Amino acid sequence: MAGDLDDRVETLERRVAILLMTSQALWDFIKRHHDISDADLIAQLKEIEAEAGRPDGKAVKEAIRNCPACGKTLQKTTGTCLYCGHKAELAPFERT
Numbered sequence: 512m513a514g515d516l517d518d519r520v521e522t523l524e525r526r527v528a529i530l531l532m533t534s535q536a537l538w539d540f541i542k543r544h545h546d547i548s549d550a551d552l553i554a555q556l557k558e559i560e561a562e563a564g565r566p567d568g569k570a571v572k573e574a575i576r577n578c579p580a581c582g583k584t585l586q587k588t589t590g591t592c593l594y595c596g597h598k599a600e601l602a603p604f605e606r607t
Contacts, residue, residue, distance in 0.1 A: 538552065578595060578599060580597035581594055583595070585599055
């Protein structure tokens with residue numbers, strides 16, 4: 512069991528490293544081709560954080576979502592309705 516957890520942590524660490532590298536590459540590309548600075552990015556991050564209402568570096572909004580099929584409240588942790596089984600789509604940057 513401990514070995515399985517170690518493998519999962521290693522996989523997550525590798526994924527985070529890839530995401531960080533990808534984010535850096537995208538940001539470098541955007542800066543190179545548009546008139547945007549690091550200060551602009553930091554201001555945008557602060558704006559997103561403020562919209563979430565929590566100054567903790569997380570942009571997760573605690574919105575109540577209803578199932579588009581039956582109208583019942585969806586759980587925060589899943590996009591599948593417990594009542595009718597409908598799989599609700601997430602917006603591109605929505606988190607569960």
